[in-house]
Amino acid sequence: MGEFDLKRYLSERKLLVDTALEECFPVPAGLEKRLLEAVRYSLFAGGKRLRPILCMAACEVVGGDLKTVMPVACALEMIHTYSLIHDDLPAMDNDDYRRGKLTNHKVFGEATAILAGDALLTEAFDFIAKAGSNGKVSPDRVLRVVGLIVKAAGYRGMIAGQVIDLESETRSVDLATVEYMHIHKTGALLSASLEAGAILGGGSEEQVGSLQRYGHHLGLAFQITDDLLDVEGDVQLMGKTPGSDAARNKKTYPALLGVTGSREAAREHVEQALDALASFDDSAGPLRSVARYLLVRKA
Amino acid sequence: MGEFDLKRYLSERKLLVDTALEECFPVPAGLEKRLLEAVRYSLFAGGKRLRPILCMAACEVVGGDLKTVMPVACALEMIHTYSLIHDDLPAMDNDDYRRGKLTNHKVFGEATAILAGDALLTEAFDFIAKAGSNGKVSPDRVLRVVGLIVKAAGYRGMIAGQVIDLESETRSVDLATVEYMHIHKTGALLSASLEAGAILGGGSEEQVGSLQRYGHHLGLAFQITDDLLDVEGDVQLMGKTPGSDAARNKKTYPALLGVTGSREAAREHVEQALDALASFDDSAGPLRSVARYLLVRKA
DSSP states (O other): OOOOOOOHHHHHHHHHHHHHHHHHOOOOOGHHHHHHHHHHHHHTOOOOOOHHHHHHHHHHTTOOHHHHHHHHHHHHHHHHHHHHHHHHHHTTTOOETTTTTOHHHHHHHHHHHHOOOHHHHHHHHHHHTTTSSSSOOOOOHHHHHHHHHHHHHHHHTHHHHHHHHHTTTTTOHHHHHHHHHIIIIHHHHHHHHHHHHHHHTOOHHHHHHHHHHHHHHHHHHHHHHHHHHHHHOOHHHSSTTTHHHHTOOOHHHHHHHHHHHOOOOHHHHHHHHHHHHTTGGGGHHHHHHHHHTTTTTOO | OOOHHHHHHHHHHHHHHHHHHHTTTTTOOOGHHHHHHHHHHHTTSSOOHHHHHHHHHHHHTOOOHHHHHHHHHHHHHHHHHHHHHHHHHHTTTTTTTEEEEEHHHHHHHHHHHHHHHHHHHHEEEEEHHHHSSSSSSSSHHHHHHHHHHHHHHTTTTHHHHHHHHHTTTTTTOOHHHHHHHHIIIIIIIHHHEEEEEEEHHTTTHHHHHHHHHHHHHHHHHHHHOOOOOOHHHHHHHHSSTTTHHHHHTTHHHHHHHHHHHHHHHHHHHHHHHHHHHOOOOGGGGHHHHHHHHTTTOOO
């Protein structure tokens, strides 16, 4: 077997996700034209589609059919996109740019940006429900997926992370709080993406648990390397200015552990992510490759 | 049979809903304390619980068990509450008071208010999914309810209504647009509440359709009488200042049809709502009584 071409895999998968997302919202028209333009603006603003890709990979690794998870893969990207739109709002992180493009409220205004986020979050649950309509997955499994995605996206997950993130700008926080924040803000939805893929793909409880654990460590490694890039990264590759986290008093891993300590922590989480995949065969190649990539990422 | 005591019925049902909602969110503690305080502040700010009560009534009228719909009844109130929190934001309607109390963002700040709304919307879908976990309703029916509630709450329903509402403050709109706005902004979720109750209660397609039609006309009658109260109402009973709609250039029914024309329109919609219930027996008494009440409401 030749070396796995991760770059090609990710770009092929991204294309599958983009194509599926294209069909999720109608072409803007009528009285809601501007709202749908705002929804599509952020949905197609150059996201890497990491959550859908992980969801698809988890489905395949347990022997499931990709078609089964596509609606949920789309839903995960909608939820991720809604969270970015709301996080960027003036009352929140007050960001003018994301991935080198103006943020949603800078283009469409705050009211439309809030509603576009609300629309993406709402519609996501229709797509999850749709996963039960092709007759390949039992509705029971779909309802379980609704529950775990709510837990990951709501006040027990992503929203809790954002609450802590906002508070941490104004007060001193320790490593445990930073970790708690990342596990909730980023890790929860990443883990849920893998869990959902495994459940819909028909995985055993053990397999679902292993993939959830992989997601947990991948999420932390992802965040630590993200913080490292903010210290060391190239503005051209990243689409944001290095040092911007420090300038806003965001508590990052390098600030708490130093650059060397952060690199070490990232390496440990990648190893634990790989350990979690130990029981899977070569079909877990893409997931292993994604984890290893975090240690050499440049953007 | 004595005359049906609507006031007593509504207050008993409100108590059932309040008790069920009490258990939906944990007592605020930990790092998310403030967020959960904000969620509970608006969830228990004196709402009439109309959507849950209609959902429960629709379930009973088709012979279903109240326990079956309680999680969905709670979810409908969460979605309604999220929409009020976001609508009140400075970027939207910029309201300082609702039902005589400070709005969420005036107490907790904009960031927390946005996240509290997001949390309520997200969590609502967990409660809907839970309706499938007691073994009394088939998961297929629950997934259908997810789909119809998304349609009513999202960009094809409530959010579309809010978009038009915001736009109508700055431009001239006709009666058809005002009607379109209300059908989406208020009517869609009211109808969905009745539809969901009928589906979960095991109603036939014909019964589901009848209750949906009742909800459509009830929603319009409700909105027209709401507009009439803004012209004629008593500030003490209403908790908001009469004339406030006109002052903000909101296009109301009295502004478009006159007071007499609006009263006539409300009466017609109440009659059509009652017509939609023609095939039901006395068990539809509460729903008939709610519709008739709109013609004499003082708040």
